[in-house]
Amino acid sequence: MNKFDFSNIKSKLQLLTKEDIEKIHSSAIKILEKTGIMFDNKEALKIFNENGFEVNFEKKIVKINEEAIKEAIIKAPSKIIIYDRNGKEALFLEENNVYYNPGSAAINILDIETNNIRKPTSKDLEKFSILVDSLSYIHAQSTALIVSDVPKIISDRYRLYIILKNAIKPIITGAFTIDGLHDMIRMLNVVTDGKVHEKPIAIFDVCPSPPLMWSEITSQNLIDCARYMVPAEIVPMPLSGATSPVTLAGTIVQHTAEALSGVVLSQIVNPKAPIIYGGSPAIFDMRYGTTPMGAIETIMIDCSYSLIGKYYGLPTHAYLGLSDSKIVDIQAGFESTIGIILGALTGINVISGPGMIDFESCQSMEKLVIDNEVCGMALRLIKGMNVTEDTLAIELIEKIGPGGQFLTSKHTLEWFKKELFIPSGIIDRLERKAWIEKNQKDCIQRAKEIVRKILEENKPKRLEPEKEEELNRIIKNSIKRYEDK
Amino acid sequence: MSNLILLNKIAKAVVDLNDKEVKELVEEALKIGVNPIEIIEEGLSKGLKEVGLLYEKGEYYIPHLMIAAEIFKENIEKLKPFLSTKETKSKTLGKVLIGTVKGDLHDLGKNLVAIMLSINGFEVIDLGKDVPTELFIEKIKEHNPDVLGLSALMSTTMYEQKNIIKALEDSGLRSKVKVIVGGAPVTKEWAEEIGADGYAENAIEAVKIVKNLLKKND
Numbered sequence: 001m002n003k004f005d006f007s008n009i010k011s012k013l014q015l016l017t018k019e020d021i022e023k024i025h026s027s028a029i030k031i032l033e034k035t036g037i038m039f040d041n042k043e044a045l046k047i048f049n050e051n052g053f054e055v056n057f058e059k060k061i062v063k064i065n066e067e068a069i070k071e072a073i074i075k076a077p078s079k080i081i082i083y084d085r086n087g088k089e090a091l092f093l094e095e096n097n098v099y100y101n102p103g104s105a106a107i108n109i110l111d112i113e114t115n116n117i118r119k120p121t122s123k124d125l126e127k128f129s130i131l132v133d134s135l136s137y138i139h140a141q142s143t144a145l146i147v148s149d150v151p152k153i154i155s156d157r158y159r160l161y162i163i164l165k166n167a168i169k170p171i172i173t174g175a176f177t178i179d180g181l182h183d184m185i186r187m188l189n190v191v192t193d194g195k196v197h198e199k200p201i202a203i204f205d206v207c208p209s210p211p212l213m214w215s216e217i218t219s220q221n222l223i224d225c226a227r228y229m230v231p232a233e234i235v236p237m238p239l240s241g242a243t244s245p246v247t248l249a250g251t252i253v254q255h256t257a258e259a260l261s262g263v264v265l266s267q268i269v270n271p272k273a274p275i276i277y278g279g280s281p282a283i284f285d286m287r288y289g290t291t292p293m294g295a296i297e298t299i300m301i302d303c304s305y306s307l308i309g310k311y312y313g314l315p316t317h318a319y320l321g322l323s324d325s326k327i328v329d330i331q332a333g334f335e336s337t338i339g340i341i342l343g344a345l346t347g348i349n350v351i352s353g354p355g356m357i358d359f360e361s362c363q364s365m366e367k368l369v370i371d372n373e374v375c376g377m378a379l380r381l382i383k384g385m386n387v388t389e390d391t392l393a394i395e396l397i398e399k400i401g402p403g404g405q406f407l408t409s410k411h412t413l414e415w416f417k418k419e420l421f422i423p424s425g426i427i428d429r430l431e432r433k434a435w436i437e438k439n440q441k442d443c444i445q446r447a448k449e450i451v452r453k454i455l456e457e458n459k460p461k462r463l464e465p466e467k468e469e470e471l472n473r474i475i476k477n478s479i480k481r482y483e484d485k
Numbered sequence: 486m487s488n489l490i491l492l493n494k495i496a497k498a499v500v501d502l503n504d505k506e507v508k509e510l511v512e513e514a515l516k517i518g519v520n521p522i523e524i525i526e527e528g529l530s531k532g533l534k535e536v537g538l539l540y541e542k543g544e545y546y547i548p549h550l551m552i553a554a555e556i557f558k559e560n561i562e563k564l565k566p567f568l569s570t571k572e573t574k575s576k577t578l579g580k581v582l583i584g585t586v587k588g589d590l591h592d593l594g595k596n597l598v599a600i601m602l603s604i605n606g607f608e609v610i611d612l613g614k615d616v617p618t619e620l621f622i623e624k625i626k627e628h629n630p631d632v633l634g635l636s637a638l639m640s641t642t643m644y645e646q647k648n649i650i651k652a653l654e655d656s657g658l659r660s661k662v663k664v665i666v667g668g669a670p671v672t673k674e675w676a677e678e679i680g681a682d683g684y685a686e687n688a689i690e691a692v693k694i695v696k697n698l699l700k701k702n703d
Contacts (some may be wrong), residue, residue, distance in 0.1 A: 040590065040615070105640070107670050119674065146670075153642055209590040216588060217641060242593050246574040286546035289687065361669070428564070433587055 001078040001094060001313035004070075008310045010096055012382065013345035015304045021311050024249065028256035029066045037062035037212045037261045041219035044265060051268045056226050062261075067467040071262050072267035078313045080231055080274045082140070082170040083199045084261050085191060085463070090170045091139060093276065093315035097346030098382060099472060100340070100375045101140035102132060102368055103322050103356030104205065109145060110328065110357065110364040111189050112448055117362055119148035119324075122162055127455055131365055134230060134454050136355060143173040144363050157187065160202070161475050164191050165242025165468060166460035172233070174205035178220045184349050189431035190470045191463065197229035203276065203350070207235040208258040210243035219265070226266040226273035233276040233317050233350065234262035239291055241299070242284035248301055255279055255305045263314070276350060277309030278317030280360070293322040293359050302339075303346040311345070318343055321353035321371055328367045328444050331355050336367070337374050344378035349379035366447035369454075373426040380421040391415070425450055488519050492527040499532025499541070502549060507532075511560050514576045521567040524560075530606070533557045537604045541689075547597070554600040577608040579699050582624055582662075583634035584612035586645035593636035594668060594688070598634060601688040602695060618645070618652045625658055632695050635681075637668040646671070647679040663698040667691060 001008045006018050016024070024451040038060050039045055045062065049055040054063040079094035091099050109120040109128075125145045132141050143159035144162040150158045156176040163171055164187060175181035181204065206222045208214045214222070226230035235259035238244030244251040259277055266273045282291040282298045292298060309316040320339030325331035336354065343351045354375060355368030396411050406412050425446055428435060441449070462468070491514050498506040507529075513591045514524050536553040539545035574583065583599050592614040600607045610628055612620060633653075635641040646666045653659040665683040666676050675683035683698055685691035 107640070107672065119672075146640055148674075152640070155640070176639070213590050215639075218648075223661050239593070286548060287543065289547050289594070 001310070003074050003078075003255060003313040004311065005313060006311060008313055009307055011307060011310070011345065011347045012384075013240065013342060014307060015300060015346075016307050020249075022027055022307060024253050024256055024308060025311070026238045028260060029214070031253065031257045032069065033066065033259060034063075035212065036061040037208075037214070037257065038062075039219050039265075041214065041216045041223075043223060044214065044219040047223065047265070047268060064261060064264055066266075067362045068264055072260075072264040073312045073314070075271045076263055076275050076312075076314055077272055078315070080200075080276065080315050082203065082231065083192075084170050085164065085168045085201060087459075089191070090186045090187045091350075093349040096370060096382070097349055098344045098347060098351060098379065099139040099265055099349060100321065100351050100354055100371075102128075102138060102142045102363065103353040103360060103461045104142040104144055104172060104174065105146055106356060106361055106363040107142060107146050108358065108362040110362055110367075112451055115327070116338045117358075120145035120363070121149045122147045122158070125159060125162045126166050128363065128365060129163045130458050131368065131451060131454055131462055133167040133461065135369065135372040136457050137372050137379060137469065138307055138368070139169065140350075141167055141169045141171045141180045141358060142352060143171065144355065151479070151482065153177065153482050154180070157183045157478060158475065160184050160187055161471055164188075164471060165463050168461050171202040172205065172350065172466075173202050174207075176217070176219050178217055178224075179478075181221050181224050183474055185224075185230060185473050187471055188230070190467050190474070200229075200231050200274065203233050205233045205278070206262065207237060207280070208262065210236065210238040210258065211254055212258060212261075214261070222265055223269050224328060226269035226275075229270060229273055231274040232262075232266060233278040234259045234319070235278045235280050235319075236262075237280040237282070240280070240283040240297065241286065242289075242291075244281070246284075246439040248297060248304070251281060251301055252305050252308070255281055255301070256308055259305070259309070263312075275314065276317045277306075277312065277314040278350070279305055280319040281305070282359075290324070291359055292324045293319065293353070293356070294324045294331070294339070296338065299339050299342055302348070303342050306343075306346050306348045307433075312432045315349045316347075317350040317352065318348045319353050319360070320348070320351050322356040322376070323358055324357075325366075326358050326362075328357065328447070330363050332364075332367055333370065333443075336371050340371065340374045340378045341381065344375075344382045345375070347382070361367070365451045366444060369450050370426055370443060373424060376423075377421055386419070391419075428484060488514070488517075489516075489525070489527075491519065493529075495524065495528030496532035499529060499553055499556055501534045502552045502556065504552075504559070507556050507560060509562065513568070515564075518536045521564045524564060524674065528621075529557050529560055533604050537601075550604070551596070552599055554603060554681075557562035557603065570573035577604045579631040579695070580608045580610065580628060581632045581634055581695060582610045582612065582621070582628055582630035583636070584621060585614035585638070586634045586642050586649065587615055587617045588645060589637050589639055589642040589668075590614055591668075592636070595634070597688040598636070598667065598685075598691045601692050605696075607695065618649050621649055622652055622656055622658065625653075625662060630662055631699055632663045632665060634691070635664065635666045638667070638673060640670040643668060643670050643675065645676075646681070650680050663695075665691065665694055665698070666688065669670065
């Protein structure tokens with residue numbers, strides 16, 4: 001992809017015009033030049049200072065000029081390939097390629113048997129990773145649950161440990177601590193035979209704190225990711241009306257400024273460091289003080305800032321496919337579907353969120369299985385209409401003629417799997433009589449059955465014993481480090 | 486204008502979120518010698534309470550609450566020089582020291598809790614965000630609050646809540662103050678695990694929890 005190029009934007013859904021993008025871009029630059037952005041991290045301030053940026057050490061504010069921003073965007077790679085645990089190319093983050101992965105870091109899980117929420121355990125995450133590995137349209141794992149049965153201080157690396165041990169797909173993750181990231185890189189190096197910088201199998205989320213701030217930990221995580229040449233996903237999370245202007249355009253301006261500041265830091269630490277233009281913004285519900293992820297305006301903000309990322313020629317990411325509903329119900333279905341579909345039409349490369357309910361706090365395995373189906377439909381949608389001589393099928397229509405049928409023609413056999421999305425058991429297309437005979441189950445009951453069946457039939461894809469041993473050692477060491485303290 | 490009409494006007498101006506008018510009316514009341522305590526109770530607090538009610542009815546939204554609280558705070562500051570400390574103390578339901586723990590730059594939720602507590606008649610001392618443990622301890626010694634509120638938005642910083650409770654124990658202050666914790670990743674179980682006295686999901690809940698905790702105290 002070219003940099004600063006409107007022709008990068010081939011999205012089927014374009015909520016911003018070329019002029020809008022120009023205005024947002026120049027407004028964000030104005031903010032970074034004039035007001036600057038705060039980095040609550042000594043090393044970040046030092047790096048900026050040494051590279052000739054205007055730094056106010058007392059206020060921890062860095063001012064970033066247009067030239068530096070342009071330079072960073074031009075240096076940052078346009079294409080990032082993410083590998084799976086077997087070293088196979090899995091995600092091509094560029095152009096309008098769309099990949100889904102579950103929402104991350106849920107503090108709760110909706111128990112499939114009791115329908116109650118509870119604290120997730122390591123076992124839950126293990127099951128969850130097996131489920132994700134078996135779902136066709138969920139392309140990557142995520143450290144989806146914060147497990148409650150290990151000490152909180154090591155839970156960032158422990159989540160990664162569980163997934164690396166049990167599943168193959170690439171991983172979207174993040175560190176909660178400064179040294180957590182280093183341990184996690186060590187683990188990834190074990191799995192990739194020391195090649196994490198060449199063949200990344202994980203992406204790290206790093207989140208600025210709105211408005212216009214970076215905390216000590218996330219600044220350091222961003223610096224360290226750049227040093228390791230490990231893909232970092234910048235995830236600004238402005239809340240319209242609360243920690244950013246209530247107007248959607250204003251929120252996108254702030255998002256742009258926060259994201260760009262991260263791109264600049266990563267590229268001055270290490271030119272060409274892989275960086276993904278992401279985010280998890282939301283509007284702010286003025287009645288309850290909540291941050292609805294399923295709100296149409298939240299989705300509009302996501303689909304808009306992604307176009308800015310495309311204009312910069314960077315891979316993009318967003319949190320879509322989540323619902324604010326507390327249970328898996330119709331609200332969960334329609335809110336998630338709107339996000340999944342509009343995100344696909346925008347051509348966002350990494351879409352995180354499926355499975356998630358209760359804003360960003362609770363994972364549901366049955367919802368993940370339902371969302372997987374919607375992701376499949378969305379991917380079918382963006383494949384679009386295939387209009388060729390063969391698909392127009394004039395000769396065939398003439399051959400079959402009035403009153404004939406197409407079911408037994410070779411053309412049907414050849415094309416139906418390419419043209420039609422074949423749903424799983426989630427979607428019911430039986431006629432009523434057959435449905436009644438089949439126990440009259442609704443979509444959620446069917447989803448639960450599918451989850452149980454997948455977990456019964458699929459075993460964990462275990463890592464080689466020597467590598468697992470090495471991971472155990474890293475985890476044990478990090479536990480010991482905290483015990484000694 | 487009789488005092489009562491003037492005080493009602495102040496309350497109404499607070500409800501209308503008309504900061505300019507509130508300011509002028511408070512000045513006028515002071516000038517004609519209305520007791521500052523009355524200005525607060527029958528004017529500003531009454532208005533703020535009405536704002537709270539409108540919010541609960543669904544007619545007002547969070548921005549209304551925040552703006553009303555700001556008007557309230559500004560005018561209280563102006564009235565403070567006219568009040569004796571004894572008077573203020575007897576008029577509040579209790580004192581709450583509140584802050585977002587070290588390493589955490591988020592303070593939206595904490596601010597809402599502070600506002601809801603002030604609306605409901607508590608004296609709130611807000612230490613802001615990114616507050617180190619030592620400062621919490623120092624300020625508890627200085628202000629002697631009834632309740633300490635600790636906010637953390639990130640799963641990393643909620644660990645700090647535990648450290649602060651431990652520091653309270655170590656410095657012998659734990660029995661003198663009730664501790665409530667809150668923030669997105671914080672749960673009832675976490676509150677229990679770290680030995681907090683209470684946990685609230687949201688700002689309205691927080692007021693109920695604080696009221697309950699102080700009742701038990703009596």
